[in-house]
Amino acid sequence: MIKHIIWDWNGTLLDDLDVSMEALNYVLEKENLPLVLDKEEYRKYFQFPVIEYYKKVGFDFNKTPFSVLAKQYMDYYQPNSLSCSLHKNVEETLQKVKSKDVSQYLLSASNLDFLHEQLAEYDIKKYFLNIKGLDNIHAHSKAELAKCFVEESGFNPDEVLFVGDSVHDSEVAKYANCHCVLIANGHEHKSKLLNTDSYVVDNMKQFYDFIVENIK
Missing domain, CATH: 1.10.150 (DNA polymerase; domain 1)
Incomplete structure (x- = not known):
């Protein structure tokens, strides 16, 4: 769980x-x-x-x-x-996860300063116990960042779920020995996501339904 x-x-x-x-x-x-x-x-x-x-x-x-x-x-x-919207049902999902006492974190291949600038536009920062990003704009990989974060936090990897929209998110989760769910309405084509070992849903509503059944 x-x-x-x-x-x-x-x-x-x-x-x-x-x-x-x-x-x-x-x-x-x-x-x-x-x-x-x-x-x-x-x-x-x-x-x-x-x-x-x-x-x-x-x-x-x-x-x-x-x-x-x-x-x-x-x-x-x-x-x-800075004028973009969040995906539909994001805030409801973050709130539901919080209500189940599941800790939430944000980890991105984006530049950390840019990430904080974007987050300031939305009232969701309160849901994340930690926010991690890169120190450059080249978006090479966040795999090492993710693995170190899981290890340094003392998490049991089998109790950690990565949620993303790309094949790389699946690779990151596997590198950190964690679970992964991919949402297929972001940047990468669903056909590519289905070729990973990760569970794939179409949108945040489907993820919401999935996570209600699988959090502790």
Whole structure:
């Protein structure tokens, strides 16, 4: 039974798919590359580390270094992301989990400062006992961060559930020897999520129904 939930942020709790596509297309246009105009196409391209996803959409790092492209992306994404909504049923789910005395944490591949800036727009910070992010904008991986957090917290991994929207979230959970549920309305295509070992639901309402049956 689950005693601790570690949430992903982008695409899982925060509904930022549209702004993420806008930011990607902003940079693609600056590089005179074809735009990604379809959400299903975007979800098929998306992956971690983000540098591989950038390669898929056609960026040439010999022409413009990844670090420059990543900064251009974030310069557009971050201010515009502050107007994003949370996914439907997020607050109700966080409240339900809290009412069951399950501890909740936020762990993201986002820059920690940017993460706190986004969280300030919503009244949900109170649900998280700790918030973890990276110290850069390159979104390479959060696997080591997650494993260290679980170990340093003294959690029994079999009582920890990671919740995310990407194949990488499944990889992170496996690396930390924890359980994982993936929600298929974020950044990555459901067909890719179903190829992982994780349990997959379509939306936060389905996750809510699942978690009510599985928390302590």
